[in-house]
Structures are given as structure tokens and as C-alpha cells.
Amino acid sequence: MSDTPTPPHDPDPQERAELTADLAGLLHDLRTPLSAMRTAVELIDLDPTTQRQASAIRTLEMAIDALLAMTQDLLDPDGLPSPRANTPETAADAISAVTDLFAADARTRGLRLDCEIAADLEGYGIADPLSLRRILSVLLDNALKYTGEGRITVTARATHGGARPSLEVDVADTGIGIPEAERNDLFRPRKRGERASASASGSGLGLWSAARLAASIGGRLALVESSAMGTTFTVRLPLVAPAPDPARAVAGGANIRVLPRRRVLVVDDNETNRRMIEAMLGAFGVDAVLADGGRDALARLGKEAVNAVLLDINMPDMSGLETLAAIRALPGEAAALPVIGITAAIIPNHRKLEDAGFHAILDKPVSPAVLFAALDRAMTDCRKAGSTGD
Template identity: 40%
Template sequence: MTDEGSDTDAAGHSAEAELALVAHDLRTPLNAMRLTAELIAQGPLQPQQQERLGILLDAIDALSAMTGDLIQRGRSKQATGPQKPNEDARLILQSVHDLFAAVAERKRLDLIVTLTEQPLLLTQQVAIAFRRIVTTLLDNALKYTQRGSIRLDLAPATEPGQLQLVVTDTGPGIDVLERSRLFRPFTRGTAGRAGGSGSGLGLWGARALVEQAGGHLDLTTAPGGGCRFAIELPLADRPGEGTAASREANVEAHVLIVDDNDTNRRLLSALLESFAMTSDQAGSGAAAVAMAARTPYDAVLMDLHMPGMTGMEAAEALRHGPDGARLPLIAVTAALEAVGDRRLRQAGFQEVLAKPLSPSHLYQALELARQRRKLRMAEQVVDA
């Protein structure tokens, strides 16, 4: 006699194993793509080429993370690996925006992103789901919106411990009578069928991912008749903040970010937050010198190519400031070949990072800042 429940479990396990196998096979071309992109990055590139190559690398890494998640699901629960660090939803959203920015520009659509100042940390599993959800909704919005704008507004939700992302477009919208059935697999609405080819899996997959992550998705009509998707997802648990002294002790480092580009500063700040580091931001070399004279920093991340006072000039000025001889300076540049290592050392830089930044390389370079923080904390204990 056949156990129907056992047959169902076996079929489900087989499907997961087959999906994991496909994901495993996808890793080979993905690894080849990333290696090729890294080789391209070693050659002389224009700043715009560097920026586009960074978007390509982000897209490859996102696909690699998705395939890794599928492979992990195909394994037994006992085979789980080490816990990966939390990811900032702001960085993920900015990365997806960059991936689609060229499509929006080609269609002459305004693609607007608003981000909260505070970090919105997600566990690795929720972060992967969040990236896939945003990618799906933004892809749909760009496909069916012919004029106007698409907005992505990210902020903490009203309910504590949740984030809210609202995706709004000025497209044709979805009729109220069609909404419920459009969340079924292989189902397309009137606007979708009129707009060209499609699988009818996007909205069904997005809702499934939201629910699997413990969140909620709501579809309403946007002002003007387009679509408004509101997604709520759980944030990663954060330890209690404690007293000001304990917060100071738990900070890995306090870093000054110097870059004339506001987006670059915000992205670096978000990365530092994920490393348990705090930061201040300066939009020019002159501002950085003034801030360093007032505040003790554990390191400075300095863009080299800025109007007015260049990064080289700012570094030399910082070297003559308070405690300048011991302040770790890290250069950040998209034109690495244009500055020689000897010249950087003479200006006082201990490390140099090439744009687009690799989070792992940034983390390694900031070891100088962590050592600086430990030294400062030890000196404070002795003085006390």
C-alpha cells in the first residue's frame, strides 16, 4: 500500500533536488562571466565604463547569490553552512536601480529612489528574496510604463521591526477585477497581453517570495491610475543599543568618507554600517580637513578626483593636522592607472581601492581602522 503523504514528500524533495542541480550547473557560466569581467576591469577604462562594469559585476553576484540559495534549499537541513552577515536593504535597492537605470533612460522614464538615513538590515535569506522581489516589480513597471515615472520609496514600516518598500508607476494599472487572479502562475492581465510577450510568473513569484520571507504584499491603484505595490518584510534582529559608552565600545571604527558624489557617500556609509562601523561624510577635500581637525577618526576613505582640493591635496593637509601621522588614509579611485603607487605613498595613503568597490576588499582595507580604534580605546582606559 502506497503512503500518499510519503509520495508527495518524495516528489517535493525530487523537485528541489532538480532545481538545485540546475542552479549548480548555472554556477559554471556565472563564474566564467565574473572572471571575464574582472579581467576587463584590469585594463584601462573610462569612468563610465568602470561604472557600467560595476553594474555588470553586481548583477553577476546577485545571480550567484540566488543560485547559492537554491542549492542550499536542495540540501538537507543538517547541511547548513555558517551564518552570513546581514545586508542593508538600501544597498540592495540602489544596486537594482543601477541595473535598470539604462532601460529607464532609454524609455525616457524618471526612475526615482528615496532611501531612509538609517540602515535597514536583512538576514541573508530575506535579502536574497528582497532583491528578487524588487527586480521583478521594477522589471514589470518598466515593461508596461510608457511615459512618466517609476518611484521606489524605502523606509521603516509603521510596525516595529519591519521595512516598507513602495513601488509606484504611471503605467496603465491593473483592473480591480483582475488583481486576485494575476497572482496565479502563468496568468497575464489585459495590459500584460497587450504589452507583448511574458510568462505570467512575475507577480505570482513576487508574492510567494514575500510570504516565504514572512512579509506582506499589497496592490492598489496609484494616483493617476498606475500600480502601487507596498511590500513589508521583517528586518534582522538587532541587539539592544545599551548605553552611550557601550555603543562606543561596540563600534568597530569611526570613518570619514570624502567624495563629491552624494550617492557614492551614501553607499559607502551603508557598507560601513554593515561592518558595524559609523561614519561622517564630507563633500569636498576642504570640508574633510576641517572635520578632521574637530573629530578624531579611525580612518579616512578619500576619493582622489574632486573639484577644488583634490584627494591628494586633502591627504597632504590631513597629514599636517592633529594626529595626522597616525591617521590611516585609504584612497578610492575609478582611475587607478592614472595615479602611481609611489605618489600615493608620498601623499600619505596606506591603501588604495579601485572603483567599483569590492565589499570584501573594503573590509580588508579597513583593518587599519579597526587597529586604530583598539589603540584609541586602550589609551582612553589608561587615561581613565
């Protein structure tokens, strides 16, 4: 027998398609536990917290949102942004958020992590905050891995030399540096220098993917300088018109309060999702009746009176659309119940679902404020319709 290692197998088109499908399935399935985590964090935030706890909650929310956005971006790179991605965010907010995510790790390593953001950036938005977050995450992760002592500094500013303003962010460290002979391979996949390989494990894909991502949105990632004293990378990305005032957007949000005593049927085949929704309803003073699928929901509606139904769209055995049709065919008042659909689909067809008879469609992860507003509106509309019909 030969001791020559077998060369890596290059998958054929069918195998590649199967691998792609498996990855898509995994990414889609990840949205369920991530959504549950996001909801749990928001429920914790409804109760009084210390300043330290509130800061930890913000960090968790940002980390979960970043993961959710990445799953959507990878599953549908050309699709519409997620609802959370539409939240007004300045370039300064995005940079601060990423730096905050790495602050705890820096402290445990005995490193100082500073973030210096020019005041004029507060007035600008970033066209693709998710891409900025991913690029900065790569740079900060590398800086932490290859810096044994000293500090890491993130410096951000707006430049106005071109046709439109640009964002420039420097990430500087006091780490091991990059030998000149290895710099030509910095942005190539699976390429790692001897000094880097000896210092920390890695795949050699981070800088390559970050550089490709920057180029894809009209920007550039470059090595500015490197020596035995440390390394500095700069990412340059286009800025957009002044961002909306986040405080104004928050002011227009739902005013969560205790609803009049109501009972809501929660239909979802995932127990974690049911329990998360039940916990949110409890915070509103609403009782939850739980059903693990369409048939269970119909059975419960035959025995118990409820004021509204929260119905998962994608369920095995009996889908949300099939369950809705069956509810509308029930005798008596149950047929007219407000039914709110909940979906984890990457690009849900809201118009089609609403035309099918749903009162509203909510995207997972459902925040307490969004759920409250939808329920309040649905039950108010139902009461008005009932009054009109008398």
C-alpha cells in the same frame, strides 16, 4: 482524427524526480560560466577605469552575484548562504543595487527611474537581501513592461509601528493600470489580465512568486492602488539590527600586491576556469603551470618545480581528493607543497577537506583578493615550516 487538443500531461513521481534532477544539474552547471564571468569582471576592475566603466562593472558584478545566489538558493533553499551573501549590506544598498540594474533599460525606453531612500534605512540591515532583490526585480520588470511613458519611482522607508522595525518599499509607475475586475487574480499563478496580455508578453508567474517569497520571510506584497494614471505596489519586510559598516569590512580585506616570483600549478578540467585563474595569478606577478586533470598534474610535478598547487575538487576521472593523496605520496619536496582546494559545491565540507590535507578551501567564484590572501598565507606558512625544520 479528433481536433481536440491533448490535455497537458501531469508527470508521475519518477518523471518529476528526473525533471528535478535535470534542473539541479543545469543550475549547478550554470555556476561555472557565471563564476568565470565574475572573475573576468574583477580582473578588469584591477586596471584603471573611467567613472562610466566603473559604474558598468558594479552593475555587472551585482547582476552576476544575484544569479549565483539564485542558483544556490534554488539548489539548496535550506542551506547556508554563499560567501558573497555574507558581505555586509544595508537595506538601502540592496534597494539601490536593484534599481541600478534597471536604470539602463529605463533610459532606453525613455522612462525616468527615480529611487528615494529615507536616511534612517542606512543604519539597518535586511535579513534576506537576496529575497528583497528578487521581489524588487519582479516589480521593476513589470513596471517597465507596462509603462509606455512617464516615470517609475522606488520609495523606501523604515516603519516602527510593530514589535520591530520594518522596511516598506513602494514601486509606483505611470503605466496602464490594473482593472478592478482583475485584481483578485493578481497573485495567482499563470493569471494575466487582458490589458497586460495585450501590452507585453509574460508568464503570469512574477507577482505570484514575489508574493510567496515575501510571505516566506515574514513579509507581505500588496497592491496599494491602481488607475488609468498608474499602479503602486508595496512590499513590507522585517529589518534587522543596524548593519555593519561596509567600509570597515573592506578595510580588513586583502592588500593585493605583487608576490615574490613564484610558480603555481593550476589543476582544473575546465579550460575557462584555468585561464581565469592564470589571469589572476598573472596580476600578482605569479607564473601559472596549467594541468587539465589529476594525471596531468602529477606528470607536470614530476618535471617542473612549483611553489603551490591550486586544485579543483570536483573533476572527472581523478577527483581532487584522489589527486591530493597522490601528491602527498610523491617523493621529495613535492609531497609537502601547499595545496589549495577550489570547489563549486553548494555546501562544501571545509573541515573534511582540510582534514584530508588541503591547506585551504576556496569557494567558486574565487575573487582575486581571496585567492591572493590564500596563496600568500599558504606560501608564507610553508616557508616558516621549512625554516623550523632546518
